[in-house]
Amino acid sequence: MNDTTSVLPGTRLLDGKVALITGAGRGIGAAAARLFAREGARVLLAARTEEQLQRVRDAVRADGGTADHVVCDLADADSVRGAVDRAVELYGRLDVAFNNGATGQPPGPMDQLSEADFDRVCAVNLKGPWLAMNAEVAAIRRTAGRGALVNTSSVGSLLANPALPAYGATKRAVNSLTASAAATYGPEGIRVNAVAPGTTLTEMLRAWDDESPGTIDRLNAQTPLGRAADPEEIAQAAAWLLSDRSSYVTGTVLRVDGGMWA
Structure with missing residues (x-):
């Protein structure tokens, strides 16, 4: 490969890499923590709820992986920068990051969403990744030199999203x-991509289905594969994008949606 680290067949995807994962206490982020560690990464788990982080950290360690955790509020700049700095402090470098943390909104038309809920969704889902990427790029520059970032988007961002308008925006x-x-950062050897999950069996989706019964069934009926994804299926896509096996992929929003928007 040109200016990349060769990956031999059979080698673990993330061998030797240090990975930061936000939103790692549950759902896709927790699945990513377990998967990335199995694939050879040393992982730092970040989220707001320490009890959840501790459970995931302990599960990773029980499987023989290397993991630690840091409490992080994605809407707070100092908290985000502190999480990135903690990864470097613990492991000496940062190679990759999965900016997965997000918050949902009460489902419904946009005129029924409170201003406070709108501001909260924007602070976590938009400002959070912006803060994280800025801090991560700086850490990669001063340590690993090259690296990769993956952000979690949504297939709900690709078309009209009347049920979750602020979230989709x-x-x-x-x-x-x-x-x-x-x-911006490609010339420095830092790749940046996103995954856009479709219907995925996370706590956020189950809460939406509890509030609006039949939501999961309706979404599955719109999906050619006829089912929702397990969180690990999304994590698998993120792991590939963060690995050297996707060394010529950047600027991509990869749909992982069972064909929903095919």
Whole structure:
């Protein structure tokens, strides 16, 4: 490969890499923590709820992986920078990051969403990845030199999203930030991509289904594969994008949606 680290067949995807994962206490982030560690990464788990982080950290360690955790509020700049600095303090470098943390909104038309809920969604889902990428790029520059970032978007960002309008808008903005960052930092050897999950069996989706019964069934009926994803299926896509096996991929929003928007 040109200016990349060769990866031999059979080698673990993330061998030798240090990975930061936000939103790592549950759902896709927790699945990513376990997977990335199995694939050879030393991982730092970040989220707001320490009890959840501790459970995931302990599960990773029980499987023989290397993991630690840091409490992090994605809407707070000092907290985000502190999480990135903690990864470097613990492991001496930062190679890759999965900016997965997000918050949902009460489902419904945009005129029924409170201003406070709108501000909260924007602070976590848009400002959070912006803060994280800025800090991560700086850490990669001063330690590993080259690296990769993956942001979690959503297929709900790609078309109209009347049920989750603020959520969809922030995720569409994340797509734009991803493309801009890819163009900006590509010359330095830092790749930036996003995954856009479809219906995925996370706590956020189950809460939506509890509030609006039948949501999961309706979404599955719109999906050619006819089912929702397990969180690890999304984590697998993120792991590939962060690995050297995707060394010529940057600026991409990869749909992992069972064909929903095919």
